[in-house]
Amino acid sequence: MPICRTVASESFYIPRDFLQNVKICVIGCGAIGTTIAKAVDDFPEVEVTYLTDRSQECATRLQEHTKKVVYVPDIVPILGEIGLVAEAASQDAARYYVPLALSAGVNVLVMSVGVFQDEEFQADTHRLSKRKGAKIFIPSGAIGGIDALSSASMEEIDEVTLTTTKPPSAFGPSAYLESRGIIPSEIRVRTELFHGSAREAVKHFPQNINIAATISLAGVGFEKTTIRIVCDPQVKTNEHNLRAKGKFGELDVVTRNLPSPRNPKTSYLAALSAISAIRKITGHMWVGV
Ligand SMILES: NC(=O)c1ccc[n+]([C@@H]2O[C@H](COP(=O)([O-])OP(=O)(O)OC[C@H]3O[C@@H](n4cnc5c(N)ncnc54)[C@H](O)[C@@H]3O)[C@@H](O)[C@H]2O)c1
Structure with a gap:
């Protein structure tokens, strides 16, 4: 029987059926999709993991190494039987699969969160979600503190700032840096490369788009969220400092x-x-809602 076809009330709602024998569909068998598919193979609540990807080879290889993965070239025929579509592919994929799933009343988990910086897409998917009674889940992604920011935003927030610090090697070709004569590989001391709104930041530094989008959606939006991008030859990993007041x-x-x-x-x-989010959605207890 299809899961989640019941029209949701205005309050937060996860259908009772969701707690058992859920069939999910993962879009993308890259770093995130593969990690999801392998992890949910051991979730007793997940009955089948359908998987689709532009590359059939990658998907069928994953099928061979898992118990529950079934490759599908097209998800339309299986939409009627799944409870959750987990997008882990690209913004293009999110643009296609998110409305497709919601229109069929299927919940979606979105990793390519940057797609929501498009206000029209955001409004359209929210409308669809409400009309069809299907939820949009956005995992906290590559940053900590989203739970607290989200709680804090229930009251007045004075400022939200994300400072992302990366080593020079983490910066790819960038028209923004070139136009300012900045060559990251030649930077010898900690240097601020950008300071502005999240809206501007995602334009100039698309590599940061998902984190900037997740923070903006959880907090005060793309215009009021401030992003600082720093290049530091002393750091070895990408570091994100989320501050809010x-x-x-x-x-x-x-x-x-x-x-x-x-x-x-x-x-x-x-x-x-992403795995943690699916564990919460299909599980029995939800810590840090
Ligand atoms: N929310 C976050 O914090 C966060 C962090 C990292 C990555 N991401 C995003 O998650 C997504 C997946 O990341 P990844 O590292 O697994 O990427 P990846 O490049 O390792 O894998 C992506 C896979 O999706 C497939 N794909 C892409 N577009 C597709 C389409 N239209 N239809 C079918 N298959 C398609 C590709 O063939 C590839 O196998 C990306 O959009 C990435 O930007 C989000």
Whole structure:
């Protein structure tokens, strides 16, 4: 029987059926998708993990190394039987699969969160979610403190600032840096490369788009969130310092990420946050809602 077809009430709602025999569909078998598919193989609540990817080879290889993974070239025929689509592919994929799943009343978990900086897409998917009674889940991703920021934003917040510090090697080609004559590989001392709104930051530093989007969505939005990008030859890992101040008090959280063993450009914590989110959604107790 299809899961989650019941129209949700305005309050937070997870259907009772969701707690057992859930079939999920993972989009993307890269660093995050593979980590999700392998982890949920051991979740007793998950009955089947459908998997799709542009690369059939990658998906069928993963199928051979797991118990529950079933490769599907197209997810439309299985939409009627799944409870959750977990997007872990790309913004293009999110643009296609998120509305597709919501239209069918299926909950979605979105890793390519940057897609929500497009206000029209955000409004359209929110409307669909409400109309179809399906939820949009956004894991905390590659940063800590999203739970506290989200709680804090229930009251007045004076400021939210993310300072991302990376070694010179972490900066790829950038028109923004070139136009300012900045060559990261030649930087010898800690140097601030950017200071501005999250809206501006995602334009100039698309590599930071998911973290900036997650913080903006959890807190005070893209215009009011401040982002600082710092290049420091002394640091070895990507470091994110999330600071917020408001009626709740002050928040100061530092995350030092190690890369995913499957993709050096992806922080391992991001993949783990997806697994943790699915554990919460399909499980019986939800800590840090
Ligand atoms: N929320 C966060 O904090 C966070 C952190 C890291 C990465 N991400 C995002 O999560 C997504 C996945 O990251 P990853 O490191 O696993 O990437 P990856 O490059 O390792 O894997 C992506 C996979 O998706 C597939 N794919 C891409 N577009 C597709 C499409 N339209 N249809 C079908 N398959 C498609 C690719 O073939 C590839 O196998 C990316 O968009 C990335 O930006 C989010």
